[in-house]
Amino acid sequence: MVDLWMPGATRHSLGNTGAMNGGPARAVWHITSNAKDWTFARELGWFTGGGASVAPHLLWDPFTGEIAQFFPADSRSLSLQNAGDVKTNRTGKYCIQIEIVFTEGETVNGKKYATVRDTPCKNLDKIVAWLRSLGIPDTWPGGAPTGFTRDTVSLDAWLKLGGHYGHNQVPGNSHVDPGPMPNLFATVPAPQKPPTTKPKVSLAHVVYAAKHDPAAAQGHTSYKSEVLLVEKALAAEKLLASQWVDGSYGTKTLTAYAAWQRKLGYTGSDADGTPGKTSLTRLGDKHGFAVTA
Known part of the structure; x- marks a missing residue:
């Protein structure tokens, strides 16, 4: 007031x-x-x-x-x-x-x-x-x-x-x-907006989720929230249907991420749907999350 x-x-x-x-x-x-x-x-x-x-x-x-x-x-x-x-x-x-x-x-x-x-x-x-x-x-x-x-x-x-x-x-x-x-x-500095803190996604966590049974990976609460960020980004890229944005790195997410990798120019085993540091970082830069090791 x-x-x-x-x-x-x-x-x-x-x-x-x-x-x-x-x-x-x-x-x-x-x-x-x-x-x-x-x-x-x-x-x-x-x-x-x-x-x-x-x-x-x-x-x-x-x-x-x-x-x-x-x-x-x-x-x-x-x-x-x-x-x-x-x-x-x-x-x-x-x-x-x-x-x-x-x-x-x-x-x-x-x-x-x-x-x-x-x-x-x-x-x-x-x-x-x-x-x-x-x-x-x-x-x-x-x-x-x-x-x-x-x-x-x-x-x-x-x-x-x-x-x-x-x-x-x-x-x-x-x-x-x-x-x-x-x-x-x-005379007085204009108030500065606090820096925006991006949510973090661990490359290791997302790779684990991509390589293991989705149900097992979902047992890790933080993994699910990180996968959700990736899936939301893939949905924003129109590569993943909204009903599959569920925190489970299943076949639909794997296929969508492979499409993202191909969009970046990767082919063969480099476009198998398992995130790499470069492709995940580029996805995060575009959709508002930071990538950690």
């Missing part, structure tokens, strides 16, 4: 929630762009007071790492203008609006910062991790913002494509923020 309130963000619920319209999840990035006051406290006071009618989900200070949240993830926030009849704040399963406490060219501790990309971006990794947990993909459908200019995506793209957008890209809006952004997706 996802966290609708970002872990680590201070919660300042404004109430006034609204349902989303469904569709691909997305996030929209903004900057506060306040020429008079660049502090997190000032912007927090604004969005919990007179600016509540235009509040985002998150307010983030890239210098201090402070993060506040005003709406749960499954509610629309209020930072976007509509695009005609399309209520852009409600587009998607989630449409997370992030206001960055930043103004183009602001000076902090004697240093001037031209873009968000130049800031320390403290705790950005935590925001990205939370957005990923909501199913928002690591992509900019309209391309990452490159300047303080409009770069509007089509309404069709906005409705159909999940991912990250700049405020400057959302249809129906006129703003040019957030300007050049850092590489969001490098």
